[in-house]
Amino acid sequence: MxxxxxxxxxxxxxxxxxxxxxxxxxxxxxxxxxxxxxxxxxxxxxxxxxxxxxxxxxxxxxxxxxxxxxxxxxxxxxxxxxxxxxxxxxxxxxxxxxxxxxxxxxxxxxxxxxxxxxxxxxxxxxxxxxxxxxxxxxxxxxxxxxxxxxxxxxxxxxxxxxxxxxxxxxxxxxxxxxxxxxxxxxxxxxxxxxxxxxxxxxxxxxxxxxxxxxxxxxxxxxxxxxxxxxxxxxxxxxxxxxxxxxxxxxxxxxxxxxxxxxxxxSRYWKSLPQVYTDPIEEPVVGRHVVGMNKMMEAYRKSYLKERYDMIPMAKLESETGPAFLDNVHCT
Structure with a gap:
């Protein structure tokens, strides 16, 4: 047995x-x-x-x-x-x-x-x-x-x-x-x-x-x-x-x-650092998830403005789409 x-x-x-x-x-x-x-x-x-x-x-x-x-x-x-x-x-x-x-x-x-x-x-x-x-x-x-x-x-x-x-x-x-x-x-x-x-x-x-x-x-x-x-x-x-x-x-x-x-x-316990970042699977109501790309975009925009007085290029109709143009800065 x-x-x-x-x-x-x-x-x-x-x-x-x-x-x-x-x-x-x-x-x-x-x-x-x-x-x-x-x-x-x-x-x-x-x-x-x-x-x-x-x-x-x-x-x-x-x-x-x-x-x-x-x-x-x-x-x-x-x-x-x-x-x-x-x-x-x-x-x-x-x-x-x-x-x-x-x-x-x-x-x-x-x-x-x-x-x-x-x-x-x-x-x-x-x-x-x-x-x-x-x-x-x-x-x-x-x-x-x-x-x-x-x-x-x-x-x-x-x-x-x-x-x-x-x-x-x-x-x-x-x-x-x-x-x-x-x-x-x-x-x-x-x-x-x-x-x-x-x-x-x-x-x-x-x-x-x-x-x-x-x-x-x-x-x-x-x-x-x-x-x-x-x-x-x-x-x-x-x-x-x-x-x-x-x-x-x-x-x-x-x-x-x-x-x-x-x-x-961290998705289930408020006492843990809130680092859960999967916005697709069963999103948590009331929690706003920001992608790392958006965070970096905001940082670059601020840095280029303060250091070089640059601003994002005006959006234009293009085959490349806004994902590319949003990252183009100019004086």
Whole structure:
């Protein structure tokens, strides 16, 4: 049976362990929702974010975080849920579960490698996957096309995309699919995120939703990296001091990726720089889009007038048309 799925391993206790893992997260969510504890970390396995609504996959039998989000909505009336997935792999199952849901924002920051990195979907894991129907803009993918991304790149993504959207969305609850396979030392993820960065990311997240935040363990293949990274997150939740970070200087590939994400997502989030410039596909009412050619035309006109006292040539009937004549200036 296991061989019929994608990367699934089973024994006679797998079903029980999967229910125990998912149930433990639900119990922790219940405690936080009722105010019995402020926040928490669910140290659970098997993980969940690769499990589709109707199929297991990627070591995941039940999608723990997705089920917990639905539980919080139905049992406690906490409608607006923000799910951040910082596991190095894209959480395809969680994205599928909420792809058309306007009340759940799913944000994944993952290694992509142009679709070659597991789960290997060049469409669903790309930055252009934004949700559908009422859920458009509620799926946010930040896909790295290279290994070696570290503290600067992850903190830059937080500053430029994740935190602005979080403050605008103002969730009732924050769930983190906290895989630690992007941690420094993990041989599968091959990323360089330090425990200090995980601590700072957790600290930023807990400023939302009145501090109601839960981290649920997902992937990770180096036990030492998982231990020290998870400890840093727990310290941040307990308001213990966090190790300082070095200077934040993201690499060029990171900056390019973040710019591409903002280009797509700025259409749906006012907190992002408004750089969406596709006036053809479903134009946004009330937003005036100006083409770069028009901007350059206005600049040239102003510059030539001030510097050389030149003005545009009077329009004439011509086969070349006005597009050419509008760029002819004379004294």
């Amino acid at each position: 296991a061989n019929s799925y994608n990367s699934i391993y089973l024994n006679n206790l797998s079903a029980f362990c999967a229910r125990l893992s998912c149930g433990s997260l639900i119990e922790l969510c219940k405690a936080v929702a009722l105010g019995q504890v402020l926040n928490g970390v669910a140290i659970i396995r098997p993980p969940g974010h690769h499990a589709e609504p109707d199929e297991a996959g990627g070591f995941c039998l039940y999608n723990n975080v997705a089920i917990a989000a639905r539980y919080l909505q139905k049992a406690h009336g906490l409608q607006k849920i923000f799910i951040l997935d910082w596991d190095v792999h894209h959480g395809n199952g969680t994205q599928t579960a909420f792809y058309d849901d306007p009340n759940v924002v799913y944000c994944s920051i993952h290694r992509f490698d142009h679709g070659a990195f597991y789960p290997g979907d060049p469409v669903a894991a790309a930055h252009t996957a934004i949700g559908e129907g009422a859920g458009r803009g509620r799926t946010i993918n930040i896909p790295w096309n290279s290994s070696g991304m570290g503290d600067s790149e992850y903190i830059y993504a937080f500053d430029k995309v994740i935190m602005p959207i979080l403050y605008e969305f103002a969730p009732d609850f924050v769930l983190v699919s906290a895989g630690f396979d992007a941690a420094k030392g993990d041989h599968i993820g091959q990323m360089l995120v330090t425990p200090a960065a995980y601590g700072h990311m957790t600290h930023m997240l807990k400023s939302l939703a009145g501090g109601k935040i839960i981290l649920a363990l997902e992937g990770g293949y180096n036990l030492d990296s998982i231990a020290v990274s998870g400890l840093a997150c727990a310290k941040a939740l307990l308001n213990d001091p966090i190790e300082p970070l070095g200077s934040i200087v993201p690499n060029a590939l990171c900056v390019q990726t973040i710019h591409e994400v903002i280009e797509v997502q």
